[in-house]
Amino acid sequence: xxxxxxxxxxxxxxxxxxxxxxxxxxxxxxxxxxxxxxxxxxxxxxxxxxxxxxxxxxxxxxxxxxxxxxxxxxxxxxxxxxxxxxxxxxxxxxxxxxxxxxxxxxxxxxxxxxxxxxxxxxxxxxxxxxxxxxxxxxxxxxxxxxxxxxxxxxxxxxxxxxxxxxxxxxxxxxxxxxxxxxxxxxxxxxxxxxxxxxxxxxxxxxxxxxxxxxxxxxxxxxxxxxx
Amino acid sequence: xxxxxxxxxxxxxxxxxxxxxxxxxxxxxxxxxxxxxxxxxxxxxxxxxxxxxxxxxxxxxxxxxxxxxxxxxxxxxxxxxxxxxxxxxxxxxxxxxxxxxxxxxxxxxxxxxxxxxxxxxxxxxxxxxxxxxxxxxxxxxxxxxxxxxxxxxxxxxxxxxxxxxxxxxxxxxxxxxxxxxxxxxxxxxxxxxxxxxxxxxxxxxxxxxxxxxxxxxxxxxxxxxxxxxxxxxxxxxxxxxxxxxxxxxxxxxxxxxxxxxxxxxxxxxxxxxxxxxxxxxxxxxxxxxxxxxxxxxxxxxxxxxxxxxxxxxxxxxxxxxxxxxxxxxxxxxxxxxxxxxxxxx
Numbered sequence: 072x073x074x075x076x077x078x079x080x081x082x083x084x085x086x087x088x089x090x091x092x093x094x095x096x097x098x099x100x101x102x103x104x105x106x107x108x109x110x111x112x113x114x115x116x117x118x119x120x121x122x123x124x125x126x127x128x129x130x131x132x133x134x135x136x137x138x139x140x141x142x143x144x145x146x147x148x149x150x151x152x153x154x155x156x157x158x159x160x161x162x163x164x165x166x167x168x169x170x171x172x173x174x175x176x177x178x179x180x181x182x183x184x185x186x187x188x189x190x191x192x193x194x195x196x197x198x199x200x201x202x203x204x205x206x207x208x209x210x211x212x213x214x215x216x217x218x219x220x221x222x223x224x225x226x227x228x229x230x231x232x233x234x235x236x237x238x239x240x241x242x243x244x245x246x247x248x249x250x251x252x253x254x255x256x257x258x259x260x261x262x263x264x265x266x267x268x269x270x271x272x273x274x275x276x277x278x279x280x281x282x283x284x285x286x287x288x289x290x291x292x293x294x295x296x297x298x
Numbered sequence: 299x300x301x302x303x304x305x306x307x308x309x310x311x312x313x314x315x316x317x318x319x320x321x322x323x324x325x326x327x328x329x330x331x332x333x334x335x336x337x338x339x340x341x342x343x344x345x346x347x348x349x350x351x352x353x354x355x356x357x358x359x360x361x362x363x364x365x366x367x368x369x370x371x372x373x374x375x376x377x378x379x380x381x382x383x384x385x386x387x388x389x390x391x392x393x394x395x396x397x398x399x400x401x402x403x404x405x406x407x408x409x410x411x412x413x414x415x416x417x418x419x420x421x422x423x424x425x426x427x428x429x430x431x432x433x434x435x436x437x438x439x440x441x442x443x444x445x446x447x448x449x450x451x452x453x454x455x456x457x458x459x460x461x462x463x464x465x466x467x468x469x470x471x472x473x474x475x476x477x478x479x480x481x482x483x484x485x486x487x488x489x490x491x492x493x494x495x496x497x498x499x500x501x502x503x504x505x506x507x508x509x510x511x512x513x514x515x516x517x518x519x520x521x522x523x524x525x526x527x528x529x530x531x532x533x534x535x536x537x538x539x540x541x542x543x544x545x546x547x548x549x550x551x552x553x554x555x556x557x558x559x560x561x562x563x564x565x566x567x568x569x570x571x572x573x574x575x576x577x578x579x580x581x582x583x584x585x586x587x588x589x590x591x592x593x594x595x596x597x598x599x600x601x602x603x604x605x606x607x608x609x610x611x612x613x614x615x616x617x618x619x620x621x622x623x624x625x626x627x628x629x630x631x632x633x634x635x636x637x638x639x640x641x642x643x
Contacts, residue, residue, distance in 0.1 A: 124545060170329050171392060171544055204394065206338055210331040211418070213411040219418045222333050227395050263337075263389045263397045263555045269547050 118275020120255070121166050127174075129164025133182070133277060154186040160196065166271070169207065172226060174269075176202035176257070178233055192239045194253070200231040202259055229259035235273065249277040320419050322347050326381060330419075333395075334411040335404050340392035340544075341385040341412060343420070344368070345377030351450075351643060352416050352423040353635075354383045356409065358431030360400065360566075361556030363391030363549065367430070371628035375636040381423065385412050387436070389556045392544040400561035402569055406440040413448055424450040426639055429457050431593060431621065435569055442574035451581040451642050453635055456593045456621050459601065460572040462502055465509045467596040468516050472496045475591070476519075485522045492519060504567050516591035520620040523589050527618040528626050576604040581642040582611045585634070587619030587626060610642070 114133040121127040141153040160182050165175040178200030185193045203226055210225035237253020252274045259267040321328050326347040331338040342365065343352070353376060357364045364384035376382055386393040388408055389400060397404075413425050427449055429437040434457010441449075458464035476493040480486050492515050499508045520526055556562070586595035598613045605611055614634060619626035 168545060171548075172394065206331050206394075208329045208331060210333050210338060211415045212333040213414050217414070219415055225331065225333060225338060227338075229396075261396050262551065263395070264399065265551065265555045267548060267551050269545065 112279040114249070114277045114279045116160065116162075116251070116275055116277040118164075118251070118273050120164055120271050120273045120275075122270065122272050125166055125168040125171075127164060127166025127271075129162050129176075129273070129275075131160050131162035131164075134159045134161075156184045156186060158182045158184075160198070162198075162200075167207075172204040172206050174202055174204050176200050176231060178231060180233060180235070184239060190241050190243060192241070194237060194239055194251070196233065196235040196253070196255075198231070198233040198235075200233065202229045202231050202257075203227070204229070229262060229267070232258045232260070237273070239277075247279045251275055251277060322420070324348055324378075328419075330415075332385075332408075332412050332415050334408045335388070335397065337388040337393055337395040337397040337408070339385055339388065339408055339412060340394075341383055341415070343381055343383050343416070345373075345381045346379055347381040347420055347423075349380050350421065350423050351380045351426065351639065352383055352420060353380050353426045353428050353639070354385065354409075354413065354416065356385075356427055356429035356433035356437050357387065357390070358433050359390055359553075359556055360387065360405075360432055360559070360562065361390050361553040362387075362432070365391070367428075367624055369624065369628045369632070371632040372624070375629075375632035379636055380426075380639060381420065383412070383416055389552045389559070391549065391552065393552065394548065400556065400559045402436070402439050402561070402565060403443070405436050406443050409436065409440045410444050417448065424643060426451040426453065426643075428453045428455070428635065430455045430624070431457055432566075434458055434593070435461060435566075435571065438571035438575040439569065441578060442571045446578055446580045449580060451583075451639065452578070453583045453585065453638065455585040455623060455631075456587060456590050457584075457597070458593045459575055459597065460570040461509075461567055462504060462570070463572070463600065464593055464597060465512050466502050467594040467600075468512050468591050469496045469499060469501070471591050471594045471596070472512070472515055472519065479522070488522055489519075506563050506567060509567055513592055517621065519591055520589065523620070525618055526587075526589050526620045526626055528628070529620070572601065573604065576601065577606050579607045580610070583635075583638045583642075584611070584613040585623055585631070586613070586615050587621055587623045588615050588617050589619065590621045592621045612638070 113135070116131040116133055118129055118131075119127070120129045135156060135158040137157040139155045139157070140151050141155065143150050143152040160180040162178045162180065163176070165173055167173045178198045180196040180198030182194055182196045187193070205224055205226045210222040211219055212222050213219050233255060235253045235255040237251060239249050239251040241249050252272075255271045255273045257269045257271055259269065324346045326343055326345060328343045330341055332341060333339075355364045355367050357366065364386050368382075368384055372382065387405060388397045416425065417423060425448060427437050429452070434454045437452060437454065437457070438459045441452075473493050473496050476489040476496070479489045480493065495511060495515065499512065503509060520529065584598050584601065586593070586598060588595065595615050598615075602608060602611070602613070616623040616627050616630065624631045
């Protein structure tokens with residue numbers, strides 16, 4: 072028996088079912104459009120990571136974990152108001168500071184992206200990782216017996232904690248790629264018994280694996296969500 | 299794309315390969331690191347490495363940085379004749395790593411290792427130590443631990459040798475000079491506050507907060523004194539970062555760590571190397587600023603009173619300087635240092 076209080080659950084179920092069956096890329100109500108990816112493909116990302124005084128590169132693998140639809144209901148219609156995509160981004164990269172060091176790092180980041188009704192979306196990342204510095208100049212060490220020797224590959228290991236926030240942009244006609252830009256705060260520890268903060272700018276491009284660049288089709292199923 | 303990460307790592311390793319890059323020239327500019335007690339100390343040698351004379355900058359702080367002393371006047375008068383080693387102490391400037399706890403012993407051991415590496419790299423160059431402020435305390439501690447055999451001369455600019463006594467000199471100078479300014483009506487309100495604060499601090503206090511108050515007021519009052527020329531901020535980190543490719547974030551982090559260390563809170567107040575440095579026989583030049591309230595010129599008298607060998611000891615007070623004569627009167631300072639080195643080597 073269908074109770075009134077259960078209606079919302081059924082509406083939700085219908086909405087999910089519609090999305091699943093039709094594999095919507097986009098949903099639309101009368102005046103808005105939300106892009107919802109049909110599939111959950113992994114992506115590879117490449118980006119510049121540095122700031123105004125030093126440069127760096129990083130590459131990553133993005134694995135989508137979960138997609139959550141936020142649904143708004145009224146008497147006339149039900150619409151997907153917002154889509155939140157959560158994923159895992161594994162990055163490897165480094166940056167180089169002349170006469171100072173090369174910093175290599177490997178990070179695992181939990182990402183959350185709020186897909187909006189436009190092509191531009193907000194996202195945040197929280198990550199952990201490990202880094203290794205390689206000093207840019209020769210390094211000497213004085214042994215206890217007083218002899219002096221060069222240290223090969225001198226540098227230090229640090230644990231990392233990262234926080235990033237930024238925007239992504241998905242071109243209207245090429246949904247398999249995504250441009251992104253964010254400000255990132257890398258923290259390295261233990262650094263002299265404390266934490267070293269390093270603000271970075273991260274600008275790059277993300278490409279879905281196994282998805283042809285220009286052949287991805289997205290269909291608009293406006294009525295599918297209108298109940 | 300799969301090859302990108304290995305290529306990146308390979309490039310990094312290749313560019314970081316350690317090979318000696320020693321320049322013996324009238325215009326050298328070498329950067330290298332000295333690994334000691336968990337820290338990689340950054341050393342930048344500039345100037346005339348052919349001269350066989352290496353002036354090692356032992357900067358102030360703790361938490362300062364050596365290139366602050368790399369002024370155009372230092373280039374002109376010192377680097378043209380001698381090699382200058384700008385080395386950053388642990389948790390300071392461009393040094394990096396994971397140093398652990400700071401202590402006077404590790405600071406001095408670092409200096410010993412830096413001197414050893416400099417002599418190794420530059421054909422046993424004669425070492426002159428040019429210390430400033432905390433660097434004076436550190437250099438004195440170095441001499442008391444390791445002796446003077448590897449060093450040919452010591453220029454101590456505005457350095458403390460007995461921390462507690464030096465702070466007391468500062469407190470007394472702030473009170474006496476402040477009272478004169480109040481009587482003259484110069485910055486009366488500001489000086490009144492400072493004088494009252496200093497009077498409330500007991501003589502020869504060992505409280506870190508009270509000593510810190512004296513130190514802060516000593517720096518602060520330089521703004522009230524028009525006679526101090528060319529006032530430059532000692533926290534000109536942007537200049538440092540630009541000149542030396544050290545990220546400002548690293549610089550500030552190092553500075554913060556040093557200034558909030560247990561060493562600052564608990565150990566530095568007890569350091570007294572006055573008696574030990576009084577035994578030195580090597581040539582010494584003590585330079586102070588007339589308006590230095592952080593490390594007052596009274597330190598000269600205190601040293602002279604107990605110095606065993608005064609025949610090769612000289613001192614100079616710069617009339618228009620505060621705590622940093624190398625910045626307040628850079629022309630006169632570097633000329634004096636260059637001449638003194640020439641006369642004493």
